[in-house]
Amino acid sequence: GGMVKVLVPVKRVVDFNVKVRIRADGSGVDLANVKMSMNPFDEIALEEAVRLREAGVANEVVAVSCGLMNCQDTLRAAMAIGADRAILVETDVELQPLAVAKLLKAVALKELPQLIILGKQAIDDDANQTGQMLAAMLGWPQATFASKLVPGQTHVTVTREVDGGLETLEVSLPAVVTTDLRLNEPRYATLPNIMKAKKKPLDTIAASSLGVDISPRLKTVAVADPAKRAGGVMVADVGELVAKLRNEAKVL
């Protein structure tokens, strides 16, 4: 009994340490020579899936990424952390969450996982949508922003980070879970595991073969720098700070 397979969608994104800039001509975000990594929330998702396998609850962890050929790097990294195999859904179409969810649904209908664990949010588009959309399309329950996951035979019990505190839900399987920061601390890939990952199976399927409409619904008409803040001043002590807040900023 128990769950058989866990699917973990992973996205290749600009590394969280990079402060991106807009191209000089304003035509978009400059991603040339920028360090790329696995979306941090997806590392947490993967860690949780691998722990379920290590605990004997799951017997297979499959990582899947949608996008350009170079998402293979992200999938190899996922297998180095512990995914058993990986699937690249390849396309050069600009993918938005609705389209990713449609592709992932098609993959889920082939793979028939009992649990899909995604990140709550990709740190490039900051959309926070894909898991919820995927759950809707599959007609499965969802437990988003998870900080604790306890597997059961027919359901998972998930503690969620919500406004005001925590909420615990019991959702029936199959289900979609999205991760929040406190779910676990992801491990680092070891060198031997990086070597092993090179031999694990990575299948590539063309997005066009899945028969879903992935055309973008949103058009980015402009990108701009955020409003710059006027330069501030340093104050010498608490007395000066309070005086400025009272008399200059007038916020006290």
Add this chain to the structure above:
Amino acid sequence: MTILVIAEHDNSIVKQATLSVVGAAKKIGGEIHVAVVGASCAAAAEVAAKIAGVATVKLIDAPYYKDQTVENLAVCLAQLAGRYSHVLLPATSFGKNLGPRLAALLDVAQVSDITGIVSADTFVRPIYAGNVMATVQSSDPVKVITIRTAAFDAASATGGNATVDTAPLGPDLGVSRLVGRDIAVLARPELSGARVVISGGRALGSHENFHALLEPLADKLGAAIGASRAAVDAGFAPNDYQVGQTGKAVAPDLYIAIGISGAIQHLAGMKDSKVIVAINKDPDAAIFQVADYGLVGDLFEIVPQLTTALG
């Protein structure tokens, strides 16, 4: 053009965030309806009917909406929402959970966490932790949008006189069960709507320090308390105190960052505050680059002095 606002409520009270969403709906323009889905939630519907600018409240009331499980909410709202030009939710944990599920059932995109409205189909939203502002245009017949509440003026809670209509129920899917909620009763203003926010970082060192230093200062200022991710991860503060890219976005009149370095992920949630004060012992800390007033020094000395100085 008719806009549907999905109310966030607890069956009797409509949350403050919903007022900001109605504020955003007014900026888009058109008739405004508010959906209230719950159990014995007629009281909440009455509260919604008084919000200035609301024409109609759609009441969907059944015992199985008591815990507002998202699967049940999305499927009944999808029956209603197809007739609207826009569906608006707050970018709170409630709206972030529900909005995309509803959008997918309608087969439309969601525009997440908007901070500006250019026209009825074009919106501004931060991406890359707020380092880029994107203007996006939607081609979908129904535009599902979550609203960054701190970026919009709230509609008045009174002055409206909407009619309350009953809308059809959806099925009880029975796939999700609430086991429990551990929600703190706040003695302070709610973080996203507070006029003053003081936030503590890793430098506070412990749960005891965090509260012993920040609570008295917050009391003096009538402030909400926030935290950096590092402070939350370390267990100094509850998870919903986290301000930032992946926590809450705030824009108070006064934000005081105490022992916070100013990582881009933190700045994403607070750099639209009107006045920013930073207290940090490192003169090169990035937080000083966004601060209006910076004070270099040891927070363990400065914070008590500040609390005393505020009389």
